Amino acid sequence: MYHVIKGLVLTESQCWDPDSERSYQDLFDKLDTNKDGKVDVAELRGRAGLKGQSAKIVSSGDENKDGGLDFNEFNNYLKEHEKKLRLTFKSLDKNNDGHIDASEIKQSLEELGMDITKEEAQTILQSMDIDGTMMVDWNEWRDHFLFNPAHNLNEIIRYWKHSSVLDIGESIAIPDEFTEEEKTSGGWWKQLAAGAMAGAVSRTGTAPLDRVKVFMQVHSSKSNRVTLLGGFKQMIKEGGVASLWRGNGVNVLKIAPETAIKFMAYEQYKKLLTPEGGKVQTHQRFMAGSLAGATAQSSIYPMEVMKTRLTLGKTGQYNGMFDCAKKILRKEGIKAFYKGYTPNMIGIIPYAGIDLAVYESLKNAWLSRYAKDTANPGILVLLGCGTISSTCGQLASYPLALLRTRMQAQATLEASDKSTMTGLMKGIMANEGFFGLYRGILPNFMKVIPAVSLSYVVYEYMKTGLGISK
Helix, strand or coil, X not given: CCCCCCCHHHCCHHHCCCCCHHHHHHHHHHHCCCCCCCEEHHHHHCCCCCXXXXXXXXXXXCCCCXXXXXXXXXXXXXXXXXXXXXXXXXXXXXXXXXXXXXXXXXXXXXXXXXXXXXXXXXXXXXXXXXXXXXXXXXXXXXXXXXXXXXXXXXXXXXXXXXXXXXXXXXXXXXXXXXXXXXXXXXXXXXXHHHHHHHHHHHHHHCHHHXXXXXXXXXXXXXXCCCCHHHHHHHHHHHHCHHHHHCCHHHHHHCHHHHHXXXXXXXXXXXXXXCCCCCCCCHHHHHHHHHHHXXXXXXXXXXXXXXXXXXXXXXXXXXXXXXXXXXXXXXXXXXXXXXXXXXXXXXXXXXXXXXXXXXXXXXXXXXXXXXXXXXXXXXXXHHHHHHHHHHHHHHHHHHHHHHHHHHHHCHHHCCHHHCCCHHHHHHHHHHHHCHHHHHCCHHHHHHCHHHHHHHHHHHHHHHHHHHCCCC
């Protein structure tokens, strides 16, 4: 959201005249420590508050691509940047009195789908308020963001968006919010495409753990224990190392349609649930997100069933996704493509609800404790909050995911194992106890950190390739 610009660079910034080139010359001379007529990344990093922004500042203003900013480039960058900052300031200043207060910050963030309390808005304001008036004027706003490449509220807000970049194998989290500017400019589809590619790489990288998880969910019991190592050995012995990725093709293929359907459905449900001209509240976002997830899952659910069957299939049993679909249709009929549908739909509510609640709680806790100096949490905090909230959501909905998987795989099991959702749950509880509902949870948790790491790295590369600025 916000980066603090304090320290030596801006000690005299309150006295600057933004139209005076002399002010920019004085600042340039201070930053150019080796007096070579250029300001480079190393010199910017040496000034307080600029370590995380120096490379972006140089790349944004370096017109001749020589790795540094001469005075003309430095001057042009600051002037252009100030114009954008002025537009953002005016958009936040709702009553046009030349000052931004906490209520205006709260209102602007709510319009972008981020609910914060008045106290949190005041905390954000304090990080920019130099004179202690609990209001921010243009000079304070400019000084605070002068060296921040983020030049509008839409970019600043992305710090705390609960982004779909974190793909841990489940696609039932509440979708991202996109601003009106992103929707009209086409930036939304670039972010979705980057997220889809990140998810594809992440799922492929963790596919062996996902396959052994499914094996443990379906085949492990008190009388037939399947360990993590034993599961890997069994799969490699049966089909070789390549078999560890069996079913991954369908798992990756379903990302694109599911993401697109969920995004479009989410926008429509928000319109239906929100009064005309009203703001989207947190509970409405949760309801719209859950309904969108249910709509997307319903649309691609046959692919979920095929993914489970291919994952559990033996070598030579299926000759690809379409052969799997034909065999299921011929032997079991169209209803087989929706086995396990009920526990899957029920599982959306606890997953999405807990995921959102935990993330909001962690976010608010961080803002209330640490946002006095800066409201930019940093990537480790963001990834940590996203990972913890997604893991909590998975933990709550895991028993339903296990029931779904077993019902999807019923045709591959003994006849005595075929039953309804309630019958299956009663059987597991009676034979294996409560922890029988958590078979396969170990590989499921083991894949979280590599999945998050892979998806984040790929997402960042994709954003650069697609020209998305952060």
